[in-house]
Amino acid sequence: MESAPFRRLAIVGFGLIGGSLGLAVRRAWPECEVVAIERTDAPEMAAAREAGFEVADDLIAVSGADVTVLAAPVAQNISLLEPLVSHLRADAVVTDVGSTKRAILAHAQALSRPYAFVGGHPLAGDAPGGFDRARTDLFAGKPWLLTPLPDETQSPAVARIAALVAGIDAYPRMVDAEEHDRLMAHVSHLPQLVASALMHTIGTALGGAHDLALSGTGLLDTTRLAASPASVWLDILQTNADEIGRAVEVFVRAVTAAHPGNADVTDLRALLESGNYWRAALEARVGFQSGTPSLGREKGSGGRPVVATRFYLEMTSPDALKPVEFHDASACVEQLRDTPPSFYRYLYREVGRRYHWVERYDWTDGHIARHLAQPALELWLLRVGGAPAGYFELKRCSDGNTEIAYFGLLEEFIGRGYGKGLLTAAVRAAWAGEARRVWVHTCSLDHPAALRNYFARGFTLYQQEEYAAWLPHTR
DSSP states (O other), rough: OOOSSSSSEEEOOOOOHHHHHHHHHHOTTTSEEEEEOOOOTTTHHHHHTTTTTTEEGGGGGGTOEEEEESSOOHHHHHHHHHTTTTOOOOOOEEEESSSSSHHHHHHHHOOOOOOOOEEEESOOOSSSSSSOOOOTTTTTTOOEEEOTTTTTSSSHHHHHHHHHHHHHTEEEEOOOOOHHHHHHHHIIIHHHHHHHHHHHHHHHHSSSSHHHHTOOOHHHHGGGGGGSOHHHHHHHHHHHHHHHHHHHHHHHHHHHHHHHTOOOOOOOHHHHHHHHHHHHHHHTTSOOOOTOOOOOSOOSEEEEEEEEEEEEHHHHHHGOOOOOOOOOOTTEEEEEEEEHHHHHHHHHHHHHHGOOOTTTTTTTTHHHHHHHHHHTEEEEEETTTEEEEEEEEEEETTSSSSEEEEEEEOOOGTTTHHHHHHHHHHHHHHHSSSSSSSEEEEETTTTTTTTHHHHTTOOHHHHHHEEEEEEEOOO
C-alpha cells in the first residue's frame, strides 16, 4: 500500500462530494485519519458517524490536519478561509471543491494566512446530492481541476494535492482560474440554468403533476440538473455571474433565432443539425477538426475518437525517490543487449495492448533493429520466476535529461505489486548515468494506478495537455 501524502485529512462539509472524498481516501489509505466537520443538526453528521468517520461540529477539529478540504457551498467555503488562520499550522494545505474559482482565489490571495491554498474542482457529482448518495468511486477516472495561486504552480502544496487526487484514481489538471470560470459557465452553469428554467416553464404551464406524467424520458434526461439543490447553485451563479451572463446572452439569441414563428426551415435545420454534430462530439468527448493529432491511426481505419490528457512528470534529484522493493524474491531486473526484434515487438505489443500503444505496433524488424542500436537507448527487462513480466526503456540525452520512455507490465502481472518495484528500478537505472533530471509522461488512457504510482515514487507534475486520440479496434 502506498504511503499517503498526509496523515490527517479534515473535510468541511460532508455531503455528496465531501463524503465521497472521505470514502475514497479511506479506501486508498486506511491508515489515515479522516475527520468530517458539519453542523450539529446536519443529517450528514449522524450518517458520517454511522459510517465510521470521526465527526466534529467545530473548526478547531482541523488543528492537526495536514490537508483541509472545503466541501461546503462556494460562499461558505470563502467565508471559512479567514477562521482557518487561527487553527492551522504553517505547513498545512487547504483546498476546496467549489465550482467557481476566481472569487475564492482572490480572497485567499488577499488574506494573511500561514497555510497554503490550492483551488480545486472535481468534475464529478450527482443530482440531488447528500452523503446518502456518496460513493467510493465517484471520482475514479474523472478530471479534478487544480487552480493554484499565481506563481505557485510548482509548489509543494500543489504537488501534495495532485498526489491526493491521483491517489483516489482521479486525474489532476492545472487550469487558470479565469479560464476555469469561463469554461464552467458554458459546460456546467448554463446547463443548470437551462434545466431549471425549462422545468419551471413546463411545470407552471401544465399546472400539475398529472400532465407531467405523460412526458417521455426525454424530459427527464434533459432536466436532470433541475433536481440540484438551490442552496448550492445560488452561490455558484452569484460568484460567476459575469461569465454565466455572457453565456446566457448567447443562448437566448440562439433560442430567439430558432423561434418557429420567426425562423425559416433552413435556419431551423441548421440549428438542429449543429446540435446533432456537437452532441456526437460530446459523446466522443472530442470534436475532430482538421489538423487534430491522432494516435497512430486515421479516422477511417475503424475505432473511436476520445480526448485524453497527457501528464508530464519529473524528478530533479535521486534523493526524491521513494523506493519500494519487490516483494517476490524471484523478481529481478536486467539490462538487455542484442535484443532480437521479435522479442522487442512481443514486449511492446503485450504490455501496450490494453493501453492502445500503436505507434510502434507495425514496425519492421529493420526499424526495431535501428531503434535498439541507438547509443542513448537502454532496454531493461523484469523477470519473475524466470518469465518476462514487464520492461522499461530509457532514453538518455546529452543535456542530462533521462526519459523513462516506455514502462509497463504484462497483463498477468498487473495488480500484484510489481509495478512499484519496477518503477523503483527504472528510476535507479535512470539516475545511474550522469542524469540531472529524470522525466516520464503518462496519460489518462493508461492503467488507473499509473499516475498514482509515479506520484508515490516521488515524481512531480510539471506540465499537462489534452490531445485527441483515435483508438483503433482491439487487435
